[in-house]
Amino acid sequence: MPEPAAANALVLDRPEVIVVDIEGTLSSTWYVRDELYPYSRKRFTSYFEEYSHKPEVARARRQIIEMAGLDSSATAEDLTGVLEAWMDEGEMPAPLRTMHALIWQEGFAAGEFVSPFFDDAIPALRTWSEQSIPVFIFSNGTLPAQRAWFSHSPEGNLIPLIKGHFSLESAGSKHEVSSFRNITHDVAEALGKPREKFLFFSDQVEALDAARQAGWDTVGVRRPGDQFYDAGVGDHPEIQRLNQVRFIRRYASR
Structure with a gap:
């Protein structure tokens, strides 16, 4: 079941692809x-x-x-x-x-860790999957580290909810516009046809700025108490919980 709607909903056009940062967005940077x-x-x-x-x-x-x-x-x-x-x-x-x-x-x-997620993160991933919106991860962590993280969540293996992973090595820095253009190209190859409407969630304003310059829609995630909370998210739409976002269709399906 989808997570109940949160207060202060942010209504956006339904994206064709969602790309999500990990630390500060799905999980705490402090861990x-x-x-x-x-x-x-x-x-x-x-x-x-x-x-x-x-x-x-x-x-x-x-x-x-x-x-x-x-x-x-x-x-x-x-x-x-x-x-x-x-x-x-x-x-x-x-x-x-x-x-x-x-x-x-x-x-x-070895079972020494279970990757921590904010309580709204896994429900959001499940909701987007149920809505047939492809979800990709873009994090500085290596691809093996990302897969280990998503394979050992409190709810078990989340890899089936994720269409693909991008890292510093595979895409480039999150602060570079070219990295998001690389992802746009690679997602088209992964999904079999180009996608135009990307939505990026992150807590880092530099990454959000780069994504927007690449033509993506953006949402800044500010988690109270987390590392980059005080830095803010600039002029990007802002949420504290992923269940604040609601999608509507305003364009013709391709």
């Missing part, structure tokens, strides 16, 4: 910072030592050595030191994202 990042920190060294044979780990090792100027004989502790320094500086280069994803996947699979 990643307070739970997942510390989990990775504790396991970087042992993961390098135990899984050095994995292609993804070997590639991350080579990238860290090159980017940090380490000797080719760098130890697991040396590699961990670089990753931790990047985290302390707020940087998120590719090898750090890779190592986070690998470690989090293992944690989710």
Whole structure:
């Protein structure tokens, strides 16, 4: 059953495609910072030592050595030191994202985590699916990390509700107009024909601005207490809960 309508409804033209950010929109940004990042920190060294044979780990090792100027004989502790320094500086280069994803996947699979969602998020995903609106995810997290997140929700595996995933590696930065144009192209290929009316939900005004410049409709999601709440969403339509949005048809179906 659809979630009951929320107060202060935002009525929009029905989109052909919905694209949703994760952190700050479907789930709290604080969970990643307070739970997942510390989990990775504790396991970087042992993961390098135990899984050095994995292609993804070997590639991350080579990238860290090159980017940090380490000797080719760098130890697991040396590699961990670089990753931790990047985290302390707020940087998120590719090898750090890779190592986070690998470690989090293992944690989710072992039952150490259940991905938290805001209480209106999963009902919204189900409602959009029931309305036959394709839903895609666009997040900075790697594709494996995204799939682990949606596979281990409080309501089980949500992957069937999602048509596809986009990441920094596959589409580009959420702050770049070109990234949203890349997604427009890739969604057309995934769905078999072009789509023109995209709707993007995010808590970050820079991402919303880029999406709008690419010709998409946008909705800013401001979750009280979450990381980017005080920054606001600029002049984009604003909601606090996804069930505030209601769609109507004002254009001919294609």
